Amino acid sequence: MVSRVVLLSLRKDFRNVVGSPIAVLNMTALNPLYRLILPSYLLATAFLYHGRAVGLAQSTGSVDFQGFIFVGAFMNILMVGAIIGTSAVIGFERGSGTLEQAWTTPSSRVATAVPFAVSALALSAIGAFTCLLLGVAAFGVRLRWTTVFAIPAVLIGVAGMVGVCYLVMALLLRMGQARAVLDGGGFFLGLLSGNIFPVTVLPGPLRVISSALPSTYAIDLLRHFALGSWPLLSVRWEYPLEAVCSAGLLGLGVFAFVRAERFVSTTGRLGQF
């Protein structure tokens, strides 16, 4: 039942996307390109020594600065896309007055919200892969074949992102509109996960928060397998740690969502914004 609801909802959201493909491509792929990737690419170029990222190699074990940036941006787009996408999907449902109808399906509330999270993640995945392909085609990004070993890390990270989607939904249900908070949240999630730099350069307190985020390990493992950079911990420990953090984030998200849903149900504010 839930999977059918998810598929139908996904189909509906993709129909909306087909109606405005440039806007979606802009939001998911071009926006990160000029806000994050291009400036950081140019900055990294300023530190090249005879065409090699010697400084980066000392910090990470890899001279592949293009790969370092694009791989981090890949996960960053998934993270920020999950936040902005969930907000956009909920906003669309609210704006068109169909959010309350979606709530009347016989499945549980947590399951009802699954399609919103899946749609947001699917849309951001399109942007993330588009950006990575652009990196390979135009910026000289070369990924090793061992990248396939990082697929579980990405999937575990995505499971954690579902938790983030639930947190976003909880926030939107309570606050109605929370654009500034969401923009800030997406930015800090990327910063604390080491989107364009190794988290080893973060100051102590930020490093502690960073080590509790599954996205930190997802990016680190992806860089390790795709580029040969040094992992933060032994891979044998990093995978279980990422899974624990992901499960924690998912649990936190679901908990916050259930509380927020109860709040809007008792106050009758579901469709208000």
Added chain:
Amino acid sequence: MGIRSDLPLHAWALVAAAKREWRVARRYPDVFIGAVAWPVVTPVVFVFQARASMGHGTPHRSGQTIPTDSVHLAVFLYLGWLVASWLALLLTESSASLSGQRVQGSLETTLLSPATRLTLLFGLAPVLLVTGALSYIAVLLALVLGFGAHIALSSALAGGLVILLAGPTLAAIAAAAGTTTLFMRRSGGLVDIARALSVTFCGFTAPLAIMPTWAAKIGRLLPPTWTVDTLRDTIFGGPSKTDWPRLSLLLIGTFLVISALSLAAFAAGEQRGRRSGTLGGV
């Protein structure tokens, strides 16, 4: 109605439009909050990236082109991103302002008025100039309090003068981008392309010296590049490092040229919209 004989009336209309936009902006202060917060917060990622890219003291090219000590590096990156985020705000808001009027249906009504079209192109400019000034003050405070940068008062004031001089020119660029709203149903994509080009060519996060010669040549022709270069020179080296008459002449001249072109483009777009009946179409 001649433009010369009605100059006071046009000026009055422009002031009225600016007042209206100011009232609207005060009602939604998030634009001011964003103008203070984002230029302070965003460059942190580039500062961290630069630290990682420097490694542990190996000789690298950055010594010739980009500051290597952490305070100067932070000043370099923060000032670059200040201009980048301000230009982005100008481009986005100018375009959104016209699109918003179109969606609300007030654009056609406004165009019935004989007032100069400068009211539509530059009505929002004073609000955006205030946001630029706020961003500049916030960035200076962040550099002094957060990074321990020593910025002389004379340098800070001269930097403020650079912002003041560059503001109208950058607003004119944004107005030119805004006129595309009359030609396209959604001009957001074009604005994004303009942002991407400015980030690529204007040296916000890296000096032009690292770019290919052709890209550096393009960059040197663009007003945001002059702004960011002058701002960095002024803050690093004091007011005497800047050739003020040349900078003023360049910026004011560019402002006049781009404004005239924007007005001409707006007139063409308006005429086209009237003929095809698509002026208020969304």
